[in-house]
Amino acid sequence: MKVDYTVQCHRHCYLQGVEQEVIKNPILKRCRAMDKITGICKRCHCQWDTHMHVTYEFKKQLTYLEVDDKQSSISSKRILERIDERICHLQQEEEIIRHICAKLTLFLRVNSINPTNEDIIEYINHFIQEEKEKQNAGDNNEQIIIGLQNLIKDYQDEINLLKSNLDNQANTNDAPTIEEIFFFKCQLFELPITGKYIKAQVESLNLNQMNMIEQREQYVDLPSDAKFSETMKALEEVLA
Numbered sequence: 001m002k003v004d005y006t007v008q009c010h011r012h013c014y015l016q017g018v019e020q021e022v023i024k025n026p027i028l029k030r031c032r033a034m035d036k037i038t039g040i041c042k043r044c045h046c047q048w049d050t051h052m053h054v055t056y057e058f059k060k061q062l063t064y065l066e067v068d069d070k071q072s073s074i075s076s077k078r079i080l081e082r083i084d085e086r087i088c089h090l091q092q093e094e095e096i097i098r099h100i101c102a103k104l105t106l107f108l109r110v111n112s113i114n115p116t117n118e119d120i121i122e123y124i125n126h127f128i129q130e131e132k133e134k135q136n137a138g139d140n141n142e143q144i145i146i147g148l149q150n151l152i153k154d155y156q157d158e159i160n161l162l163k164s165n166l167d168n169q170a171n172t173n174d175a176p177t178i179e180e181i182f183f184f185k186c187q188l189f190e191l192p193i194t195g196k197y198i199k200a201q202v203e204s205l206n207l208n209q210m211n212m213i214e215q216r217e218q219y220v221d222l223p224s225d226a227k228f229s230e231t232m233k234a235l236e237e238v239l240a
Contacts, residue, residue, distance in 0.1 A: 009033045009043035009051060023122050024049040052126075086193075093191050097198075098151070100184045102158040103176050109163075110175040124152050 010033035018027045028034065029048050033041050039048045101120060128148045131141050176184070189199040226232060 009041050013053065015053075018053045023052045023126055025052065028052070050126075089193060093194050094151075096191065097188065097194070098155050098158060100188060102155060102162055103184060104181065105159060106162045107176045107181055120155065121152055124148055124155075 010031055013031055013033070015027060015031050018025055028051050029036075029039055031048070031051075033043055033051075034048045035042060040046070041048065041051065105120065128145055131139075131145050131148065135141055135145065185202075189195050189202075191198065
């Protein structure tokens with residue numbers, strides 16, 4: 001089993017306002033691990049824009065299957081058929097995931113939650129750069145790099161198509177609604193192969209974010225007469 005991204009330049013970084021798993025977030029310039037003048041990390045000596053807040057570790061695990069020599073000819077043929085079948089199913093799920101990612105990006109764009117739409121592309125480019133570094137070290141991963149590059153192209157094509165359809169409309173009625181977003185989430189969770197992993201990752205991210213919020217909370221003891229102040233009275237009216 002191999003763990004990627006083992007360098008933790010600032011463990012338990014509680015810098016506020018940072019999007020998780022997104023590189024090139026300018027708020028990271030203010031992290032204590034960064035040199036305030038050069039923007040270079042004091043730990044790894046890389047630029048700030050190569051860093052991101054990571055709430056999970058990515059692991060690769062190789063699994064080996066022993067084939068019975070007594071039925072080698074039959075088993076080999078059947079195994080190859082099963083591999084081809086699984087690859088086909090994975091490609092189908094990849095297409096569904098890519099389509100939903102494009103829809104979610106469009107939802108964020110229309111609702112102005114995130115002013116940029118390149119986070120996913122930047123994230124994949126980050127993986128491509130990591131794979132190229134492994135390749136320079138002798139890793140035979142050319143097909144992985146090509147696959148990631150094709151993934152960016154297919155995703156960008158779908159995003160451009162959705163943007164074009166939306167821009168040609170007089171309003172944003174074609175944009176996904178919040179109800180559709182929840183439907184997409186359920187659709188991802190129910191994917192036969194990758195659904196359980198997506199669900200586990202989302203639940204883990206939610207839990208980690210809640211833990212980070214709790215660790216950032218600060219409790220202040222107010223004076224006894226604070227409840228009679230104008231500010232507290234206004235707050236009570238808002239919460240009523």
